[in-house]
Amino acid sequence: KLRQSMIEEIKSVDVPLGEALETFRLVYGVAEEPQERMLLDWHLANLEYANATLLGNLSMAYWDQDDPYEMGGDHCFIPGGNEIFVHALAENLPVFYGNTVESIRYGSNGVMVYAGDKEFYCDMALVTVPLGVLKKGAIGFHPELPQKKRDAIQRLGFGLLNKVAMLFPYNFWGEEIDTFGRLTEDSSTRGEFFLFYSYSSVSGGPLLVALVAGDAAERFETLSPTDSVKRVLEILRGIYHPKGIVVPDPVQALCSRWGQDKFSYGSYSYVAVGSSGDDYDILAESVGDGRVFFAGEATNKQYPATMHGAFLSGMREAANILRVARRRASSSSSAASNPNQSCINKEEDDDGDEEEDSCLDQLFETPDLTFGDFSVLFTPNSDELESMSLLRVSIKVESRDWLYGLVTRKQVLELGEMEGDELRNEYLREKLGLTLVERKSLSQEGESMISSLKAARLNRQIFD
Structure with a gap:
């Protein structure tokens, strides 16, 4: 009730969630003891992981606007990874690898997509690139996207979460453990390898993944992979060596760098200060009188920042494209107004x-x-x-x-x-x-x- 009444007060003057939480902590004397503060910092880091950004970037009023739509059930690991869904959905579809889209021209007669030295003509196009690519302006739209859509692209946030995946010669953390966390006395590094996921039961090998969230995720991208792996091993050995458990060097390690990936420029969206759930709806709107459509997690107000949200947005736009195609097919006035359109x-x-x-x-x-x-x-x-x-x-x-x-x-x-x-x-x-x-x-x-x-x-x- 306290939070809801406060939201009604600040809707017109949004504030950062992190600022509000720290004010409450000080006013109510929460987590004043060192151990309590460490535990609170872990939960705050987990919140930054869920939203892929610092709490100081989140809208106090709308950061969790999608909570009423949350699906029930347990979180699950998928044997073989999520790519099995991608392969199944893409089966029998032509995929042009190595063709990076640079610009899209659209108008009353169709859409031209330019990718390097290749040009693709289509009646309609569906844009599913991450919000980070749109924010970066990596794809030129001609004519420009409507101002309302451009404003929504800038208002919404696109955050960062990074991971280190390590394959070890054996499982030293215990077969019965799926996840474990790590506390730190330094609040400024609370998101650094704060959570570990064990994939041993689904990957066929002793695979451990460390998460990096919040401010630590941004600093992580400035380090070399070698330094990043060295740091995570220091943390793991600090946890297990006092228990008499030896942490070996990994056989193989991979570090994500989503902020530097030119096909993403980040991980997933969040509701930034000054934004709201309505911006997701604006991003989902088509342009060019039903010529260019948009899908992806950042177009799904109910399930943003999720794989199922991205999938459902694709189903939504497939239905919209079919509806527009049927409307055009049944429109006799279009053919009558431009009888010479024909084969071109x-x-x-x-x-x-x-x-x-x-x-x-x-x-x-x-x-x-x-x-x-x-x-x-x-x-x-x-x-x-x-x-x-x-x-x-x-x-x-x-x-x-x-x-x-x-x-x-x-x-x-x-x-x-x-x-x-x-x-x-x-x-x-x-x-x-x-x-x-x-x-x-x-x-x-x-x-x-x-x-x-x-x-x-x-x-x-x-x-x-």
Whole structure:
């Protein structure tokens, strides 16, 4: 009741949770004895672990806004690790490894995703990157995300939790122990290896994981892995050597560095001072009239900072995407308002040559260069003389109105300087040894270039 009445008072003037707790501790004389203070510090470190940040960063009013939705049941270790869920969910899905998304362009006609030298066109896109990536601005959005969403991204916190996983030659801490904690007299280091998890029962080996939370998690990232492992061994030996138990060196050790990971820039979200649960809802909103959607733990107000929260947000957005797709499919007004949209804005069907020819006709409605009966489309975004160009030549033989071929930009310029189409055709045959072909006989390189041209044209249309 005391806390609830205080929250009603401070909603308009939020304060840090850590500041409020320390004030209460001093006013009510809590944990004045050294042992009591050590125990309190451990629980405060555990709270910083749960929220992935210092208590001084948490909103007193809203830090635990998700508590009413908390699921019941025990916490469990999963044999094989959480990756078994990821592999199952990703089964039969195409995954493009090594393609880091740099920017996303969206508009009324679709979405273009840029990853290095690759471009992906889609009707809709789902963004699931961690909040830390959005806060860092690692992905450019064009047009910019709405101001309301950008403000929510900045208000919400994205914190840090780190771990050291150590595989030992044998289990020295006891097979019956799942977890154990460590107290310290120094409040400033309360989060340093304060909690240990034993994975022996599920990993198939003597695996021990040490957690680093709060201020200690940030300092941890400034140390080398060697120094970090050395420090955790000092702590373990301080616990077990007085009991006559020898702590061996680990066979292998791994240290996380989530704050430095360019695909995360942190661990999970928290409600910072000045933020509230409403910011999770704002992050979950789609943009571009149902073109770009957002999922991930930082978009789930009920279950933030959890794996199940991230999973449920994905299910939520899958339903939203399906709803929008059905709405568009049933909308006759969209097709009527833009009847020429056709193949550049949609996937090609396997209905034969007519639709393929129609696609190509649209591309050549605005060629990059024409001379005589020759039309040319250059490789998008390249001025190199050796870059390839798609050549189309008009002929008047029965039903074959057009023939195609691939030449370099330099060869196109040479063709353009010649007098008359007869000389140009002779140049193609005699000097280049090129045989012009029908649309259906184009090489794989030609088809690939047509796809690139379509994507480039679509990119322009999105912003028209």
